[in-house]
Amino acid sequence: MKKAYNFNAGPCVLPREAVNAAIEALKDFKGTGMSVIEVSHRSKEWEAVMDECRSLWKEILNIPEGYSVLFLGGGASLQFLYVAMNLLENKAAYLETGVWAKKALKEAKGIGNAYAIASSADKTYSYIPKGYEIPTDIDYFHITTNNTIYGTEIKEDIDCPVNLVADMSSDIMSRPVDVSKYALIYGGAQKNVGPAGTVFVIVKNDILGKVSRYLPTMLDYRTHIEGESMFNTPPVFSIFVMNETLKWVKAQGGLEAIKKMNEEKAAILYNEIDRNPLFRGTAAVEDRSLMNICFVMAEGYENLQDEFFAFAKERGMVGIKGHRSVGGFRASTYNACPKEAVEALVACMQEFEKLHTK
Numbered sequence: 235m236k237k238a239y240n241f242n243a244g245p246c247v248l249p250r251e252a253v254n255a256a257i258e259a260l261k262d263f264k265g266t267g268m269s270v271i272e273v274s275h276r277s278k279e280w281e282a283v284m285d286e287c288r289s290l291w292k293e294i295l296n297i298p299e300g301y302s303v304l305f306l307g308g309g310a311s312l313q314f315l316y317v318a319m320n321l322l323e324n325k326a327a328y329l330e331t332g333v334w335a336k337k338a339l340k341e342a343k344g345i346g347n348a349y350a351i352a353s354s355a356d357k358t359y360s361y362i363p364k365g366y367e368i369p370t371d372i373d374y375f376h377i378t379t380n381n382t383i384y385g386t387e388i389k390e391d392i393d394c395p396v397n398l399v400a401d402m403s404s405d406i407m408s409r410p411v412d413v414s415k416y417a418l419i420y421g422g423a424q425k426n427v428g429p430a431g432t433v434f435v436i437v438k439n440d441i442l443g444k445v446s447r448y449l450p451t452m453l454d455y456r457t458h459i460e461g462e463s464m465f466n467t468p469p470v471f472s473i474f475v476m477n478e479t480l481k482w483v484k485a486q487g488g489l490e491a492i493k494k495m496n497e498e499k500a501a502i503l504y505n506e507i508d509r510n511p512l513f514r515g516t517a518a519v520e521d522r523s524l525m526n527i528c529f530v531m532a533e534g535y536e537n538l539q540d541e542f543f544a545f546a547k548e549r550g551m552v553g554i555k556g557h558r559s560v561g562g563f564r565a566s567t568y569n570a571c572p573k574e575a576v577e578a579l580v581a582c583m584q585e586f587e588k589l590h591t592k
């Protein structure tokens with residue numbers, strides 16, 4: 235197989251072990267003589283996967299009693315609506331840290347009274363707003379812990395006087411999280427825990443059932459808690475690979491070990507961005523994401539952007555183009571991105587520097 239250094243933002247690089255397990259299960263799922271995409275989701279073999287996956291979530295993230303773990307369809311984008319429908323009665327506040335946060339807020343506004351208490355739109359979402367006060371008369375406060383497009387991240391679990399809801403699509407399982415500080419955590423699997431097709435939801439059971447609106451059956455979290463994420467046919471393949479990805483996370487030593495690996499990888503790349511005169515980082519230093527590392531050509535070298543893309547591509551770098559809305563470069567260094575990939579990118583930047591400086 236041709237070697238690619240995959241820095242895609244999502245879908246993205248997955249552990250080889252998970253991909254290989256998926257290949258085997260596509261051929262023959264647990265000796266059933268059928269593919270994992272052919273078996274009944276009501277079979278005992280499948281139910282064992284669901285159980286294992288739920289247990290791994292609980293174990294790895296140390297999820298306390300009183301929370302449910304759900305695997306649903308519709309992407310994180312549908313969760314924007316789910317959250318508001320299930321939790322918004324009077325008022326909800328959002329921290330507007332990027333396009334995904336803004337989209338989440340838009341859905342909530344369609345349901346009721348929702349507003350941004352702070353925004354970093356004034357500087358193209360290059361930092362996380364600070365010093366805002368979380369009101370106590372709201373149903374929930376919504377944050378996006380990692381801003382995939384802009385490369386900023388809320389790296390600590392914040393204290394919140396009301397129900398805290400977090401979109402953790404792009405940094406879930408990248409560090410330990412104190413789940414007890416959150417009322418609800420959700421995200422698409424395709425950034426750090428699996429292929430596209432499923433979302434994870436970690437919800438504190440007792441926050442539900444408090445809104446007066448009619449909830450369509452499929453948009454009511456309680457339906458899926460009761461049905462153990464099998465009220466309707468779940469996205470089996472995506473869940474299968476997610477389960478294998480979690481096994482890999484556990485085998486790495488869990489989230490403390492994963493966090494160390496992520497910090498190390500990010501430091502290697504940020505150090506080079508800061509050192510190399512041809513490049514500069516775009517996110518506020520204290521808010522720099524460990525998952526999505528955004529940078530541009532430094533002043534005076536802007537005209538070299540296309541040349542660097544071609545140069546890096548030739549050396550096996552994939553997916554380092556910044557999001558179409560911001561341009562520049564973005565290297566996503568998710569859990570399964572190996573250190574060698576980051577080192578290869580750094581070597582590439584250094585080689586490019588030699589070509590263009592005296």
Ligand SMILES: *Cc1c(COP(=O)(O)O)cnc(C)c1O
Pocket residue numbers: 244308309310311312334378380381382401402403404421422423425
């Ligand atoms: C990718 C992403 C989403 C959207 O996820 P979908 O599953 O494609 O709907 C939402 N929030 C964040 C932070 C993301 O990175």
